[in-house]
Amino acid sequence: MISINNLTFEIGSRALYDEANWHIKPGDKVGLIGANGTGKSTLLRLIVGQYTPTSGTISMAKDLKIGYLNQDLLSYHSDKSILHVAMEAFERQNQLHTEIENLLKKLETDYSDDILNKLSDKQMEFEALDGYSIEFRAHEILAGLGFSEEEQKRPLATFSGGWRMRVMLARILLQTPDILLLDEPTNHMDLPSIKWLENYLQAFEGAIVIVSHDRYFLDRIIKKTVESRKGKLTLYAGNYSFYLEEKMLRSEIQSNQFKNQQAKIKQEERLIERFRAKASKAKMAQSRIKALDKMERVEDVDDDNPTVNFSFKFSKPSGRHVVTLENISKSYPNLEILRNTGGIIEKGDKIALIGANGKGKSTLLRIVAGADSEFEGKSEHGHNVSQTFFAQHQLEALHLENTIISELQAFAPKHTETELRSILGCFLFSGDDAFKKIKVLSGGEKSRVALAKALTADANFLALDEPTNHLDMQSVNILIQALQQYEGTLIVVSHDRYFLDNVANKIWYIEDKEIKEYPGTYQEYEEWNAKREVKPSNKTEKKVVKEEPKKEKTLPSEDNTKLLQKKNKELVTLEAQIASKGQEVKDLEIMLATEEIYSNAVKLQENTRKYNSAKAEYDQLQKKWENLAEEIMDLES
Structure with a gap:
């Protein structure tokens, strides 16, 4: 879909990317992460052609439709209603609608076959493009993003920046692009709108690349994580939580490799010093020096997670x-x-x-x-x-x-x-x-x-x-x-x-x-x-404040006590089953994200079937747990 090969992009004397590589495949749902200043937003601009690479290539199909949300869209101004602005996504349908209106007007005075045929052709194309439902779709998406029926009639210019950005997002979603590039899409969104967007993106069939600092949002949508760091792009085959675990594991391996190499280097240096003093061993010492110089050094692990190491003090505590x-x-x-x-x-x-x-x-x-x-x-x-x-x-x-x-x-x-x-x-x-x-x-x-x-x-x-x-x-x-x-x-x-x-x-x-x-x-x-x-x-x-009077609990009968003990044992057993099945679902999710599986149609179909079956069992166990927990609560009350 999009292939990034040996990408180098320099700002002044600083290389923001240095021979970075990444291949975005159809249907990929990727979180692009990294500290501020590592070039995440810049990479999206490079992909859409707003910036030109210093060297390397970014290649894609000519007819690839990209939906790109970025903070620059805040400058878009219109005195038209936000419903009208959102519906600008339907460029061809809007054009056909205007042409149909003009032809209908002409029909008032001209009943020629030519006008009738043109009108018929336009109406057929309009219907094929689902033109009669575009207003409903625009209403639906704007409502999901938090706009009431009345607000959808208001001009875009009357809304604040955060709300205008939601309108631009609605317009992009209505374009149904092949790939969505979303730069901080949840900025200025409230929680209901974020949850609606999560559900929408989970069902979106195209590819998605998201830059976001909202880790819960990422975890619910992405299947892969790409980290932008030190000019490189590193792929992790899972969501953000998986990335954290995998990165910790990789860092531990790298740290051990670094320590082992440093110990070996010190040992070699001691041997070289000892041999160098003896003429008979000078040649051997020189050979070891050359081998040491050629050694590919393992870098130590940088601490990307600084901790707060100071205490916050105030001169006097407050009252209760x-x-x-x-x-x-x-x-x-x-x-x-x-x-x-x-x-x-x-x-x-x-x-x-x-x-x-x-x-x-x-x-x-x-x-x-x-x-x-x-x-x-x-x-x-x-x-x-x-x-x-x-x-x-x-x-x-x-x-x-x-x-x-x-x-x-x-x-x-x-x-x-x-x-x-x-x-x-x-x-x-x-x-x-x-x-x-x-x-x-x-x-x-x-x-x-x-x-x-x-x-x-x-x-x-x-x-x-x-x-x-x-x-x-x-x-x-x-x-x-x-x-x-x-x-x-x-x-x-x-x-x-x-x-x-x-x-x-x-x-x-x-x-x-x-x-x-x-x-x-x-x-x-x-x-x-x-x-x-x-x-x-x-x-x-x-x-708050207006507390309800507490009800006295009645002691359970002997039969109730036995039943309660039995139900609690069932709950413990059920929780163990849920934990086991949850791990199975997680393992299958990780497997589905591996290239070996998603690049092989037969394996992908088989593993998807296993995943759907395990997920259904997991959901059923969760539902069973909720019902059992409610029974226990009723017995305890």
């Missing part, structure tokens, strides 16, 4: 109640967000505030942070609460003429330069990077500076609005480590599920214009919510 919300109501013209609701953030809470766009997450966060005072009710900070509020607009508050280090020094004068340099190092600003001026930094680099500032504040309460935007996976991992070490209280809005699952110990969401709470991690919330959507239940859900 950090923020108390009472009878909060908030409305915009024609839109009610919150109605007579409340909540309490307690010391040590790490809350993920989640939900669809337009439900009021950022509004509620601003109320909590004291950045929005136009609401009814009371929002009150507790005793000794000192707060830092991070939001994307704060990137604009950075002083462009300051260096990175001087920006932090001005904000956190109590910290020494050594402490600040250590913090910057954790956010990937090492050495002389600290003396770069803010004005030359990229959006992602500015985000890291703003986050570093937020974490140097003498604050025991953090309010963070989309802190992972513009961060690569390495930077997200650093932020996770930092917030896991943070001993204060925090509330965060983010669409990055991996980030939320590793940071939050409580979930807040807005439902029926009220703040609701789930007392657990994001993954636990997702599992609970999935069951709730199938079978509504209010056992775990509660309104």
Whole structure:
């Protein structure tokens, strides 16, 4: 489909790619990953011909249809409705529609056979191209990406950048290309839209290459991972989680090879030194020196995962109640967000505030942070609460003429330069990077500076609005480590599920214009919510603050006790079967991703059959477990 051979691309004196190779095959679903600055977005531009390689080739079929989503599309301007913009994808159908309209108008005065034949031909082609359903398809995709029926009638120019990008994505998806090149497609998307896009891409029959920092998104879509690193492209035959495991294994092997080679080199050097002093052994010494010079050296493994090695301190701890919300109501013209609701953030809470766009997450966060005072009710900070509020607009508050280090020094004068340099190092600003001026930094680099500032504040309460935007996976991992070490209280809005699952110990969401709470991690919330959507239940859900009176548990009868013991034993056995079958499914997935299998039609068909059978058995076991777990819960209640 697309063949990249010995690709070299230089920017100034730096080779971003150095004789890199990659072959994208029909139906491939690939995640293109790597740290910021390793050339992921550049490679996509090279593929579509926006950039020209310094040397090497990128070859593909002439009629290959490529759908390319990138941040440049934000500059597209139109005063037409977003439905009209999305339907621009149907170029030929739109042309035929116009021609048919013109012919119908001519028929009002000209009933000639020529006009009738032309009209018949155009209508047949229009129908063959499924022209009568294109508006429905456009409606369907825009709805999936979060646009209401009313919003689809609004002009593109009235939407913010993130929403405009969704419209451009809808237009690309409607073109049904042979291959999709998607550069950070989930940026500015809410969780429901991300999940819809996941389902769409899973069913997409063409090839896909995705650049994304959302590892959960990648894991659910991709079957292969390609790492861009040190000018090379390295293929891993699995999703992102597989890549992490495989890379660790490869790194371990490489590290052992490096240590063994270094030991051999030292041994050779000692022998050479000993032989060199003896005339009779001088020739042998020279021979060993030449052999040592010709030896192909194994490189040591670089540490791609720096750890946060400093502690976050604040001068005074807060009281038990950090923020108390009472009878909060908030409305915009024609839109009610919150109605007579409340909540309490307690010391040590790490809350993920989640939900669809337009439900009021950022509004509620601003109320909590004291950045929005136009609401009814009371929002009150507790005793000794000192707060830092991070939001994307704060990137604009950075002083462009300051260096990175001087920006932090001005904000956190109590910290020494050594402490600040250590913090910057954790956010990937090492050495002389600290003396770069803010004005030359990229959006992602500015985000890291703003986050570093937020974490140097003498604050025991953090309010963070989309802190992972513009961060690569390495930077997200650093932020996770930092917030896991943070001993204060925090509330965060983010669409990055991996980030939320590793940071939050409580979930807040807005439902029926009220703040609701789930007392657990994001993954636990997702599992609970999935069951709730199938079978509504209010056992775990509660309104914040307004606690329901606890029900006294009745002791089970003797028969119930025996039945409960039996069911629990069955559950343990079932969990072991699920684990075994899950491993079998995973092994088959890995096998399907190997070239030996997918390049052989017979083997591919046989292994696909085995995989589908194992997956069906696995799903059946999961369903059986859920039913059994519900029976046990009923017996225990």
